[in-house]
Amino acid sequence: MKRAVIAAAVLALAGCTVVNEHRAPPADWPQLEVTVEETGFWETQEKCGRNVAEVILIGPMLGCAYINFDEMRCRIYLWLNNVLAHELLHCRGYDHYGSSDLRDYWETWKKENQNVQR
Numbered sequence: 127m128k129r130a131v132i133a134a135a136v137l138a139l140a141g142c143t144v145v146n147e148h149r150a151p152p153a154d155w156p157q158l159e160v161t162v163e164e165t166g167f168w169e170t171q172e173k174c175g176r177n178v179a180e181v182i183l184i185g186p187m188l189g190c191a192y193i194n195f196d197e198m199r200c201r202i203y204l205w206l207n208n209v210l211a212h213e214l215l216h217c218r219g220y221d222h223y224g225s226s227d228l229r230d231y232w233e234t235w236k237k238e239n240q241n242v243q244r
């Protein structure tokens with residue numbers, strides 16, 4: 127459940143600002159199975175965790191990357207195709223500028239899974 131919450135937090139932030147391509151992703155970032163799904167406007171908002179009020183106040187999500195380390199998958203939901211390259215960078219472990227959400231999620235997941243294995 128905690129993981130799902132972290133994933134949701136990652137999800138909500140993905141796709142909103144500029145990816146920091148100058149800061150390398152974690153060296154041990156895993157190879158994720160990437161899927162891309164083109165979704166309609168409201169479906170994209172729903173998948174990307176943005177409600178109607180947020181769409182009005184902040185603006186719509188163009189797309190997002192939903193990373194799940196339990197499944198080792200990165201699901202991309204796209205309303206506009208021109209954010210595909212951006213979302214693919216998230217699948218490879220790149221965070222937004224000033225953010226470490228993906229790195230933090232990976233570090234947390236690793237710790238939790240080490241504990242499970244012992």
Ligand SMILES: [Zn+2]
Pocket residue numbers: 139140141142143144145212213216222
């Ligand atoms: Zn993004």
